[in-house]
Every structure is written in structure tokens, then in C-alpha cells.
Amino acid sequence: MDSEEIDVLEEYISKNNLKITKQRRAVLKVFLECENHVSVEELYNIVLKTEPKIGLATVYRTLALLTKSGLALEMDFGDGQKRYECSHRSVHHDHMVCTGCGKIIEFTHPLIEKYQEEVAKQNKFKITSHKLDLFGLCQDCK
Amino acid sequence: MDSEEIDVLEEYISKNNLKITKQRRAVLKVFLECENHVSVEELYNIVLKTEPKIGLATVYRTLALLTKSGLALEMDFGDGQKRYECSHRSVHHDHMVCTGCGKIIEFTHPLIEKYQEEVAKQNKFKITSHKLDLFGLCQDCK
DNA sequence: GTTGCTGCAAAGTGTTTGCACCCTG
DNA sequence: CAGGGTGCAAACACTTTGCAGCAAC
Numbered sequence A, B: 001m002d003s004e005e006i007d008v009l010e011e012y013i014s015k016n017n018l019k020i021t022k023q024r025r026a027v028l029k030v031f032l033e034c035e036n037h038v039s040v041e042e043l044y045n046i047v048l049k050t051e052p053k054i055g056l057a058t059v060y061r062t063l064a065l066l067t068k069s070g071l072a073l074e075m076d077f078g079d080g081q082k083r084y085e086c087s088h089r090s091v092h093h094d095h096m097v098c099t100g101c102g103k104i105i106e107f108t109h110p111l112i113e114k115y116q117e118e119v120a121k122q123n124k125f126k127i128t129s130h131k132l133d134l135f136g137l138c139q140d141c142k
Numbered sequence C: 001g002t003t004g005c006t007g008c009a010a011a012g013t014g015t016t017t018g019c020a021c022c023c024t025g
Numbered sequence D: 001c002a003g004g005g006t007g008c009a010a011a012c013a014c015t016t017t018g019c020a021g022c023a024a025c
Helices: A003-015 A022-033 A040-050 A056-069 A110-122 B003-015 B022-033 B040-050 B056-069 B110-122
Strands: A072-076 A082-086 A094-098 A104-107 A126-137 B072-076 B082-086 B094-098 B104-107 B126-137
Touching (some): A003 A022, A003 A056, A022 A040, A022 A056, A040 A056, A040 A082, A056 A072, A056 A082, B022 B040, B022 B056, B040 B082, B056 B072
Parallel strands (some): A094 A126, B094 B126
Antiparallel strands (some): A072 A082, A126 B126, B072 B082, B094 B104
16 A cells, blocks of 8 residues: 555544544555546445445445545446545546546646636636546547 | 427427416426425425415425426535526526535536537537536635 | 444435326327 | 327336445554
8 A cells, every 4th residue: 555645544543532443444555546536436346345244324424534535536427326536546637527437537728717717706706626527439439 | 387398398288198287387486486496395485375285295206397399407415405597597507606605606607518528528528418516616605 | 441433224315117197289 | 199208106227325234454
């Protein structure tokens, strides 16, 4: 396991009077190893292989904990389930979601960000976060 | 009621062997009169005033019908419920969602759209739709 | 040995569906 | 009067919560 992330988690945990458990370690390990935008169910099924007794509720609770500690980011692509990505793994990015195969391509475009700021300023709006999803067909699904 | 929209609905209905009912009229009327981004529950509560016997399921079914007929657009701001807006009322736009008071400001920026196309092309991705939400604080909530 | 954590099951959300009856066309 | 529409309640999918026993510190 990458010591950097377990450190982040342990720091958060000790600061908040919480405890490290083998379930939390297991969820964190799988979360760090699997690809971005995992759903809870997907993660749960992987964790089950190393921690067969773990409950789905624990996975939900641990992902909430990872989100609060800043290790995970919660995403919603409108498909009715929460998905998570590692916040450390990349700086902010947006998503192209292929409606054919479900593949998610990440991207950023500095000018798009710039014009977002511009339009916000025009409306006297202070952006704290944003979310840009392009839906369509990827190269393979065209 | 605006005759334009009832025409669109009736055309869709007659093309698909469906029927006009007073419930559908009532939902359409309220939908056209209320502000954009209504949730189903909000709409339901307003419709109840003129159609006290209507069921929530009918509102869901009618909104699905309006969406299929092209009158309504389904939105998801990640708050766990579907919201709808009139598709005729405006051309495409994006949203600034105030996390303080819930206000939604609509906007478009031609250059943002342009750079979306550009980045899609670089990834050989064909955009069918997109969704840009800025979250933050509006003028009044800063 | 406290106090937080876990697994389980039950409860909660928002949404959809099955069905008998009703109403439009 | 046939076939779609309605209201109701049950079913659904995803997520959260209450609780008794368990484990980390």
C-alpha cells in the first residue's frame, strides 16, 4: 500500500478520535488500486475477495470517511449511483462519458476553465467547484 | 394555456396513439407556468391544488411523456432528484448553482462550447450532449 | 475497559411498475 | 367499447441508520 495515502488517512483518523481497522485498510487499498470512477458496488465486490465478511454498509461508511478526509472525490454522472475517484491521483479534470460502452475519458482545457471564471465574474458568482461532462460516443462506438 | 405547447403535446400524442386527459393537461399547465428546474415533488404539490386526486405516479409518467415529446428536459444536479425545465423556453444553457440559497443562474458562453468541441475532436469523441454546472455562491450569499 | 466500528437487517429516498377500474377517442 | 390512463400500493435500486456484539486504542 502506498504509504502516502495511508498517512493521510491516519492523520485524519487520529485528528478525529477515530480508529484504524482492517476493513478500512482493505477498502482504502482496493480504492487506491482500482481505476477511477468506481461505484460502491464494484468496490464492494473487489473488497469481498480479501475481506469476505465485510458488509456493504461498511464500504459506504468508509468511502464517506475517505471523502471527508480528502482522499476521495464523490462523483455523480446521473446514472443513479455514486462513483468515487482518488483526489490525489490527478488535479481537477472533466469527463467525456461514452454512452455506448460507458468508458470515461478525462480531460482538462485551460481555456474552458478561464471562460468559466469570466462568465462567473459577469454574474457576480463565486465558483467553489464545477463539473463538466460531455456525453456522446467514443472512437470505438461511433 | 399557451396553445403552442399543447399543440406539440397533442401532436406527439396523436402520433403515438395516446390520449389527452385532464391530468396531463393539468401537469402541462403547471409545468409551463412554474419556473425552470422544478422537482417532481414540487410540481406534484402545485398540481394537487387544481387536481386534488392526482397521483404522484401520474406526475412522474406525465413528465416522462413530456420529455419524450420534446417539451421537457430532464436535469440532474446531483441532489438525488430529477428536475425538469421547458425545452422551448430557451436554447441550450448551462447552470450556476448557488450552494447557499439554491438559486440557479442560467448562462451560455460560446467560447466554452467551442473549446468543448475542440477537445472532443482531439479525443475522437462525438458529443451528443453536455452538461456544465458551476457550484458556488451567488451575489447575495457571498 | 471505553468508545468507536462492524455486520446485519430494517428503514429511508426517489422512482417505477402491476393491477383493477375508469375514461378518451 | 377497445385500449390507453389513472390511482393506489407494492416493488425497486441505492443509500443510510439502529443496534448488539466486537475490536482498537
